[in-house]
Structures are given as structure tokens and as C-alpha cells.
Amino acid sequence: MYDYVDFFSSEIDELERRGGYRTFLEIQRRAGEFPAAVKCGPGQGRRISVWCSNDYLGMGQHPLVLAAMKRAVDEAGAGSGGSRNISGNNRYHVELERELAELHGMEEALIFPSGYAANDAALTVLAGRLPGCVVFSDELNHASMIAGIRHSGAEKHVFRHNDTDHLEELLAGTDPGLPKLIAFESVYSMESDVAPLERIAELAETYGAFTYLDEVHAVGMYGPGGAGKAAELGLDGRFDVIQGTLAKAFGTAGGYVAGRAPVIDAVRSFAAAFIFTTSLPPAVAAGALAAVRHLRRSDQEREQLANRARLLQGLLREHGIPVVSEAAHIVPVLVGDAAKCRGVAAELLDVHGYYVQPINAPSVPTGSERLRVTPTPHHSDDEVYAFAQALNSAWHRLDLPRTQARAAA
């Protein structure tokens, strides 16, 4: 008889041999003290500082968000009690969708249990239902977009990362009569670079393509009221769908798409991953709504983060520590070797109490392993200096290469 357990054990053994086995550091986040956290498991009780959170602005502990969530739990209880279609459509869901549509200057928005589900569901429907649709996808698109495109069954062409000449070549080589969809991100989180949004908008207009823009790492972070990178660059209204998450700058959980009413209605009506799943807990929607509303009014968190990110980038430049790109708030520190990447992260944690998760293949190509460092408005300037110093000493101890400018100096 087939030994199923043995099969999966050998799969895991093989993964471990290839160095790809994942372990998770167990931490207790402490509301009001972020980025401080307390370590669980080995070394239990030790206070650490988190430098790799996607709670970019610390909204996960903002008093307005916490109060809104507590109030909603008292009012509405824990879960939503159903899918949106069957008793799970709460006032908070509806208000949140209205707020998100307004934020992006779109007719409608639709929320999902996660940003992953939003991409998977929306792209499955949009690319899948347009007859003969051809998809053009940036090579560094997130796994959730890749899944949605695959599930759509549409023909796909992958263009080189942010390479609009390559995109144009592929568009020009496609039958002008066919529907086309370009899927891309604004801020790429592993690179911290920004897509050439204006050129992509122009190409889409020239070739008659539908545009699907993932602003997961940009919503709440850039543009007027946190409307995203496209809005910051004055390109609002140039893209058909803006997709975002509530789990990063907005500090809670869930994802969404926003666009013209018939487009969003099609996703609402045809996406299995929207229809056949329980809606977000009302308190999560209420917390997200409070975060979106606050960040529409307040620039303070965004400005503080920009200052901290600039300070860290400058210090790393002085130390000659290579950073992949400085175009956005994420600071991806290039190590270029899986074992050394784990080594730097271990030293930062064990010696200094700084938690940065090493990013290895398949999340990034082998040979480009990195530490994806995310400063926040809640890391003080002193902490930024201390972190840069700690990284510099780990760099020195592991004898890692410095940038050329530093080597020359």
C-alpha cells in the first residue's frame, strides 16, 4: 500500500537538504510597545526589536484602530457568521468598501479575507472571462497574482522586471483584436523599487490593454491621503483596477480591489474565492476602516517613516553595506548567500536582539539572498543608529563584500 506519510516526510527531507526548510520565530507582539516584542520558545521572555514587520506604520497598535475593534467586538461579536451572500454582510464591510473606493477615486471596491485572495480571485475572473485574453505579467509579480493568472487559464507573457521596452515588444507582437491585461505592482517589496507607472499607462492606452495594479506595499504609504503610488505620481484614473491590502500600512487584515462598477461587480458575482468564503470578522473591518480614515487625514506617520528610512539608507551607504534599491521605504540589504544571510540574521538576533527574517530562494533568486529591513515611525533615531552599527559589525565578522564606493574609500 502507498505510504503517504513517508512520501511527505521525504519531500520535507529533500527541502531541508536544499536549505529551503522554513522555521518561524515565535514572538509576542506587545500593543503600545511596537516594534518591541517578546521572544517565545528558546530564549523565552527576551525583549527584541522587530525590523521586518509589514505593519509599516505601526497602525496595528494605533489607539483609534484598537478602540474601533473593541467597540465592534462588543457590538457585533467575534465572527461575521457567513459569506457576504449568506448573512455575513455587515455594516462595517459596506462602509469599508465605500471608504476604499473613495480613497482611490474609484466607483466601487470589494474586500476579501486577504490581499492574496483578492489577487487570486480578481485575476481569475478578469483574465478568465475576457474571451481570448492575453496577460502581460511583470516577472517579479507576487505569487498571488501568478496564481490568479494561472487559474484564469489565459495565455500569459512575462516581461522583464520594470522593462517597458520588453512589455511594448510583447504587446506589439499580439493580435490587436484580442483583449489584453497588464498585471504589475507599484512598489516591489523585495527590491524596494517602483514600476515605471506612467510609461505602463501610456502603453496600455496605445495598445488598448486593461491595467491591473497591485499597490499592496503603497496603499496608506504614498500619495495624498495614502491613496498609493499612482496617486502620488498624479496618475489617478489611469489604471483600471487598484488592488491593495489592509494588512500592511493599515495594520489589520484583508485585501481589496477597486475599479469601475461593472468590473468590480463582475468580480463580486463570479469569483469563487469571494463567494464561497466567510467574510472578514466585523471587528477586523472596523479596525481597517479606522486605519484607512486616520491615514487619509494624517501625514505624520508617513513623514516619520520616510525620515527613518532615509536615515537608515544613509548610514548603510556610509558603511558600504549594499542595498538593492533606495526608491521606497523598505531597505533590502543584499547578502547574496543563503548561509551567510541566515548567519547575519542570527547574529543580529542573538547578539543584539534585532529580528530580521532572512529572505532566501524561492522568494528571491539564489545568489541574491537578502535581509528585507523595514524601519517604522516607531523605531527611534537612536535605534536606527544602533541597528546600522549592529549590522555593520555582523557584516565585518562574516567578511561580507562592501559596495565599491566604500571599498575605494
Ligand code: PLP
Ligand atoms: N501582493 C503583494 C505584492 C504582496 O507582497 C502580498 C503579501 O506580501 C500580497 C499581495 C498579499 O497580501 P496579503 O498579505 O494581504 O495576503
